[in-house]
Amino acid sequence: MSGFFDIPSDLQHSWLGLIGLHLREALLPVLAGLVLALPIAQLCVRFRWLYPPVLWVTTVLYAIPSLAFFVVLIDYTGQTELTVMIPLAVYSLVILVPAIVDGVRSVPQETLAAATAMGFGPLRRYVQVQLPIAVPAIIAGLRVAVVSSISLVSVGTLIGNQGALGNLLADSMFYHRPELAVNSVVTTAVLAIVIDALLVGLRHLLTPWMEDTAK
């Protein structure tokens, strides 16, 4: 009888190893999405006409099922982690662009006027005034992106066991070990909750200037 944390050897990872793998496959795409989203969002704020088409394209991308993505990507990137991470990065991008644009746009008009009047150039104003004030909105977007990314990694099981904790689901069927499925689901959920809590903590750390409405 194998224990709850005994992972079948075909996965080539311990339980902790699977967690590390899962986090890498989930978080790297979000990071990539953020790096891409920041300049795209700035362009959308700067040139208002750009935002509706960008929103349209990203929404369409979001509507593509991950499986369809895999099918297309497998020809190019094979059965690798990258094939899992590319769609996840795209989904993150879709969530983050509107979050950042709305956050940056929520900066009050008089704050912007004051910054311009004091001699802030456009780039300095974006980095030193608009982005910091948009931090709560950006982190709210990141929370959604991270949680959905953590849950979506499991789908990678379908392309050569690249689903990290998700692979346990398939193994639970092969080896008739239902506890593996429970392990997979619970661990994934706990991971999502912990990362989400960390992001909330990060927001508190970054925004001491915000009125604490929880009090």
Place this chain on the structure above:
Amino acid sequence: MVSSGDFCQTRRVCGVLIRIDSVTKRYPDGTVAVDRLSLDIPDRSITVLVGPSGCGKTTTLRMINRMVEPSEGTILLDGRDIMRQPVNTLRRSMGYVIQNAGLFQHRTIIDNIATVPRLLGWGKEKARERARELMGRVGLDASLAKRYPYQLSGGQQQRVGVARALAADPPVLLMDEPFSAVDPVVRKGLQDELLRIQEELGKTIVFVTHDIDEAVKLGTMVAVMRTGGRLAQFAPPAELLSEPADEFVEDFLGADRGIRRLSFFPSAGLELVTAPVVATDSTAEQIAARDTPDAPYLLVTSPDGKPLGWSEPRNLTAGEIDPAQLLSYGRPFVAGTDSLRAALDCAVLSPTGWAVAVDADGRVAGVVSQQTIAEAIRGAHKESTSEAKALR
């Protein structure tokens, strides 16, 4: 209209710092926000742009620091065309105060104030040192330095806005309806504070408001603008009140401009009488001696001269004067410092028709009747009319 030459003679402030020369702002859709506006904004004084909404006053202000660029005409700052200067250098040489303060909500009060010095490349410590100094100057407690804007009241935020604008000691201060979003009591406090700071620093201030009372109170010169961005009148406030250029200006000034104009006449010339004043510790003979037919009431003061109230002489018994039985004296005016408007107001408020004048320490300097104030007003009118004629 007063030319700058006259201005120098009458105000003892000289020179034009900002010359707006037939400036027009036309938007691509054809709207004209400002129409061939010419204004000479004098050095080291407060020039107020006032008018109904849509008169182009804010647009005019924003053209001075190039947040809006004029379609035609030129603006000279100290003789130099503002369009030929690097825009951010120009802006950093002008303080800017905006409605609702426009503070950076993510920065502490002290870092908000230190913004422009930091942009100008000052070290962090030097900039904060300067910010601390300014907090004192605008009446903010040093304990607020590390707070964030949301922790301050609207009035305090506006003070931070003024301090931030003054941080790099710019010669020019642009103020765009800075006090319109706070309640009247706080607004009065901020206005008085601005006048006091201006007394100390002598900046060239361009102040936009839609409130004519604020314009008259703060302005050395007031430019009344009308819808369509045209100048209706440019004059010192006293002249605006006595000789509005046309019906529009007259309407805009409102109904009681006669009374308001009295604010510009000093009460220094008022003849105060001390005969109807007695102290609580007066003797029966002293009270009897004050009881004259031309003063039906006596003003009772405390032994150290503070006013207590009015009473008919026959109700006063030496040694047992009860302050609670006295008639209220309304509100005293400060002799010499306050205007004829304040004196008249006191006389009207006082149930006896006499105004109580006090010195700077609040001790009674004398009393004055409505008749005497009315004569002083007639005298002041005569004088100002002949002055105005002499100017022409």
